[in-house]
Amino acid sequence: MVIFSIDMFKRISNFIEMKSKISKYKTILCVFLIAVISVSNSLAEEFTATVSSPAVSVGDQVQITFSLNANGKNFKAPSFPDFNVLMGPNQSTQMQIINGSVSQTLTFTYVLQANKEGTFKIGSAEIYAGNTKFLSNPISIIVSKASKQQSGAAQGQGGSNPSASVEGGKNVFIKAKIDKSNVYQGEGISVTYKLYTKVTLLNYSVNKLPSFNGFWSQEINMPQQLEFRNENIDGVNFKVADIKKVILFPQRTGALSIDPMEGEVIARVQVKRQQQQKSNDPFDQFFNDPFFSNPFFNNNVQDIKVTLKSDAIKVNVRDLPSGAPAGFTGAVGKFTCDISLDKKEIKAHDAVNLKIKISGKGNIRLIDAPKIEFPPDFETYDPKENVSATATVGGVTGTKTFEFLLIPRNAGNYKINVTPFSFFDLESKRYQTIPSSELTLKVGRGNETETTVISGASQTDVQMLGKDIRFIKTKDPEFSSDSGLQFNTPLFYSMVITPALLFVGLIFFKRKKEAMAGNVKLIRSQRANKVAMKRLSAAKKYLSSNEREKFLDEMFRALWGFISDKFQIPVSDLSKESAALALQQRNVPEPLINQFTETVDHCEFARFAGGLAESNESIYNKGIDVISRLESTLG
Amino acid sequence: MKKAASLLFMLVLFFSGFANSAEKNPLNTYHEANMAYQKLDFEKSIKLYEELIQNKNISASIYYNLGNAYFKNGNFSKAILNYERALKITPDDEEVNFNLKIASLKVVDKMESVPEIFYKKWINKFAAFFSSKTWTILLIIFVWFLFTAASFYFIGRSVRIKKIAFVLMLVLLFISAGTGIIAARSNAITHIDKKGIIMSSSVYVKSSPDEKGNDLFILHEGTKVEILDNLNNWNKIRIANGGIGWMPAEDLTII
Numbered sequence: 001m002v003i004f005s006i007d008m009f010k011r012i013s014n015f016i017e018m019k020s021k022i023s024k025y026k027t028i029l030c031v032f033l034i035a036v037i038s039v040s041n042s043l044a045e046e047f048t049a050t051v052s053s054p055a056v057s058v059g060d061q062v063q064i065t066f067s068l069n070a071n072g073k074n075f076k077a078p079s080f081p082d083f084n085v086l087m088g089p090n091q092s093t094q095m096q097i098i099n100g101s102v103s104q105t106l107t108f109t110y111v112l113q114a115n116k117e118g119t120f121k122i123g124s125a126e127i128y129a130g131n132t133k134f135l136s137n138p139i140s141i142i143v144s145k146a147s148k149q150q151s152g153a154a155q156g157q158g159g160s161n162p163s164a165s166v167e168g169g170k171n172v173f174i175k176a177k178i179d180k181s182n183v184y185q186g187e188g189i190s191v192t193y194k195l196y197t198k199v200t201l202l203n204y205s206v207n208k209l210p211s212f213n214g215f216w217s218q219e220i221n222m223p224q225q226l227e228f229r230n231e232n233i234d235g236v237n238f239k240v241a242d243i244k245k246v247i248l249f250p251q252r253t254g255a256l257s258i259d260p261m262e263g264e265v266i267a268r269v270q271v272k273r274q275q276q277q278k279s280n281d282p283f284d285q286f287f288n289d290p291f292f293s294n295p296f297f298n299n300n301v302q303d304i305k306v307t308l309k310s311d312a313i314k315v316n317v318r319d320l321p322s323g324a325p326a327g328f329t330g331a332v333g334k335f336t337c338d339i340s341l342d343k344k345e346i347k348a349h350d351a352v353n354l355k356i357k358i359s360g361k362g363n364i365r366l367i368d369a370p371k372i373e374f375p376p377d378f379e380t381y382d383p384k385e386n387v388s389a390t391a392t393v394g395g396v397t398g399t400k401t402f403e404f405l406l407i408p409r410n411a412g413n414y415k416i417n418v419t420p421f422s423f424f425d426l427e428s429k430r431y432q433t434i435p436s437s438e439l440t441l442k443v444g445r446g447n448e449t450e451t452t453v454i455s456g457a458s459q460t461d462v463q464m465l466g467k468d469i470r471f472i473k474t475k476d477p478e479f480s481s482d483s484g485l486q487f488n489t490p491l492f493y494s495m496v497i498t499p500a501l502l503f504v505g506l507i508f509f510k511r512k513k514e515a516m517a518g519n520v521k522l523i524r525s526q527r528a529n530k531v532a533m534k535r536l537s538a539a540k541k542y543l544s545s546n547e548r549e550k551f552l553d554e555m556f557r558a559l560w561g562f563i564s565d566k567f568q569i570p571v572s573d574l575s576k577e578s579a580a581l582a583l584q585q586r587n588v589p590e591p592l593i594n595q596f597t598e599t600v601d602h603c604e605f606a607r608f609a610g611g612l613a614e615s616n617e618s619i620y621n622k623g624i625d626v627i628s629r630l631e632s633t634l635g
Numbered sequence: 636m637k638k639a640a641s642l643l644f645m646l647v648l649f650f651s652g653f654a655n656s657a658e659k660n661p662l663n664t665y666h667e668a669n670m671a672y673q674k675l676d677f678e679k680s681i682k683l684y685e686e687l688i689q690n691k692n693i694s695a696s697i698y699y700n701l702g703n704a705y706f707k708n709g710n711f712s713k714a715i716l717n718y719e720r721a722l723k724i725t726p727d728d729e730e731v732n733f734n735l736k737i738a739s740l741k742v743v744d745k746m747e748s749v750p751e752i753f754y755k756k757w758i759n760k761f762a763a764f765f766s767s768k769t770w771t772i773l774l775i776i777f778v779w780f781l782f783t784a785a786s787f788y789f790i791g792r793s794v795r796i797k798k799i800a801f802v803l804m805l806v807l808l809f810i811s812a813g814t815g816i817i818a819a820r821s822n823a824i825t826h827i828d829k830k831g832i833i834m835s836s837s838v839y840v841k842s843s844p845d846e847k848g849n850d851l852f853i854l855h856e857g858t859k860v861e862i863l864d865n866l867n868n869w870n871k872i873r874i875a876n877g878g879i880g881w882m883p884a885e886d887l888t889i890i
Contacts, residue, residue: 377853411836413837469706470733471703476662477694478694485775487771487818487819487821488819492775496774503785503786503789506790510790
């Protein structure tokens with residue numbers, strides 16, 4: 001009778017999985033053997049904890065099994081603080097009937113994932129079998145740093161034919177070759193990944209393509225099949241094939257590293273297992289026995305999956321020299337530039353295409369559109385870019401076109417200034433500028449109706465547009481001559497100054513008149529005595545000719561005239577009282593005033609009384625006397 | 636004999652002068668132009684109005700009508716130019732202002748004008764009431780009044796006359812000063828400040844008076860600019876939003 005223990009099988013197979021370097025045949029064989037061995041196991045009650053692998057890497061899964069070879073209850077698992085519990089607890093029960101006696105096994109399984117490095121202890125789980133409490137044995141798991149080879153190896157088991165995976169070494173390797181390691185920013189670097197082998201390769205695949213951080217890459221098309229050629233390296237013949245060719249354009253300066261490429265090959269090799277796999281596991285040693293390996297299972301040849309990885313390459317990227325011209329838009333290499341307008345003469349609101357065609361060798365895809373100054377009343381759109389480029393090991397050549405669609409909105413002759421295209425010439429290590437002629441565009445008048453729409457009239461303006469202008473003036477015009485009265489002209493100034501002059505003249509005239517008037521008084525006063533004397537002499541004449549009336553008249557005039565002249569009192573206003581008052585004001589002594597009035601009285605009396613009065617001669621003498629006295633008093 | 640000859644000569648002169656005036660009577664031409672306008676023959680009316688102006692028959696009405704004819708003919712920049720010229724003679728004419736506003740809607744360049752200081756704005760508003768000539772005449776009249784009042788003040792014998800004359804004098808002094816400022820401004824607007832209308836459909840305004848100067852901005856026909864300076868057929872101009880630059884003189888017609 002064959003006794004079959006699933007539990008044992010699992011445990012063993014776990015071991016096998018962990019080692020994973022034994023073929024399927026062996027696994028089956030192993031299961032048989034273990035089944036045989038397990039017969040010897042004693043049946044005493046035991047609660048044990050087992051781990052699928054005592055040493056794992058971070059990220060690996062590990063299975064922990066707690067098993068009791070009896071019926072149990074109240075299972076209490078330990079905590080797994082340093083692991084992620086991916087699965088579990090999964091409970092399973094196995095019944096065994098051996099020669100009539102029944103034995104059963106209760107197992108709890110956890111699948112854990114290691115998530116950090118270190119040695120971790122998993123505590124005891126407890127379970128009750130009947131009334132007895134059992135504690136499992138603590139286990140420790142060593143979690144080591146994750147390594148790519150291991151994960152790669154784990155993948156390798158997937159089910160492909162070769163069950164072993166090794167890293168590439170001296171016999172098979174990938175090497176990246178660059179044509180230059182010291183470049184300018186934007187200068188193309190040709191990178192070739194080559195596969196070197198001394199052994200026969202059955203298959204080749206790329207595991208990880210380099211990401212080329214900091215570079216812009218342009219891949220070179222490769223044939224589907226690898227083409228091997230012979231190459232001698234340090235006296236050893238290798239078969240070499242190019243796997244991948246790429247042109248890289250560094251996008252920033254400094255030390256950049258070109259990522260390694262990872263690939264996988266299946267190599268047919270003759271393997272000596274003993275050396276390869278040394279293990280403490282007694283089973284492994286058993287299987288690795290030459291008896292197993294050599295005659296029956298393979299003919300000394302094995303297909304091995306080999307993971308390959310090229311070295312990272314450092315590239316030093318220099319910045320382009322300073323002093324880039326205005327038209328430099330990142331072009332590095334050697335280019336020609338052609339700028340053209342598809343029409344030279346258009347109507348307003350028609351579209352015109354401005355085409356800039358840059359062709360040459362270099363980082364053609366990375367060139368930005370040259371700067372163009374469009375006249376402000378052009379409607380412009382973002383350029384349409386078009387690139388056709390082919391990459392060879394020598395570099396990338398091709399053509400890039402920028403097409404600008406322009407719609408001039410107004411008539412006129414326009415100039416379009418395109419900043420001359422410049423590039424950095426790698427041969428001369430200098431910037432070069434391709435001169436461009438000025439583009440001129442003649443825009444004729446477009447449709448008038450369109451203009452009103454475009455002119456940007458606001459809502460109110462549009463309403464205004466509906467209105468027509470007012471009709472012409474039909475009244476006879478008043479012709480105005482440009483000459484005539486104007487501000488700031490001599491005529492104007494003369495007109496303004498005239499009233500001022502008149503005013504000044506008026507004032508001057510008035511002053512003079514006043515001054516003149518003043519003089520007359522003085523002269524009259526000065527001449528008063530003379531006039532009086534003249535009159536008196538005239539009176540004397542009449543006296544001698546005995547013309548009494550005329551004599552008295554002259555006497556009156558002499559007396560009154562003297563006072564009138566002296567004091568500027570009009571004759572009409574004169575009276576004896578006013579004359580006396582005027583004389584008093586001039587401090588003429590009282591007797592003299594009296595004498596004057598008396599003389600006047602005498603004259604009057606003589607006039608009216610005729611011969612009854614004093615003689616004319618006495619009146620005359622009195623008159624002469626009083627006038628001369630007054631004259632001397634008044635000065 | 637001599638007398639008869641001179642008489643004959645004068646007669647000939649008189650008739651020839653009469654015939655001449657009949658042929659080129661500006662009023663007849665004006666009516667003819669107006670008729671052409673009414674018959675929608677704008678080309679002809681433009682020709683006749685321009686002829687009138689060439690013969691120094693200056694009138695706001697002629698400029699206005701010519702502006703209308705240009706407008707109807709689709710030449711908005713010339714319409715604006717003639718409206719502006721009409722406004723120089725009659726700044727407050729409502730019809731001219733209205734048509735100028737409509738014609739200005741056709742101008743491509745729209746810009747915010749720089750706001751003026753309040754008192755300048757007021758003075759400009761006052762100045763627009765009358766023509767520069769009217770303001771000048773008003774100023775002269777006020778000055779005459781002022782000095783008349785002053786004369787009365789100085790000559791006047793009675794105190795009452797002197798008092799009235801003094802008050803009048805002060806009032807007139809104030810009025811004359813105000814009128815003087817406005818007349819000066821009005822004169823500046825009409826005769827000194829040169830303004831121009833852009834005649835070419837578009838023109839580059841440069842930073843310096845030569846072809847190689849940097850392009851500052853583009854102006855289009857009908858835009859009114861202020862002319863600040865002139866050098867070798869280049870005009871230094873200022874636009875309403877304050878931008879200053881140089882442009883070829885031939886692209887511009889002075890109002």
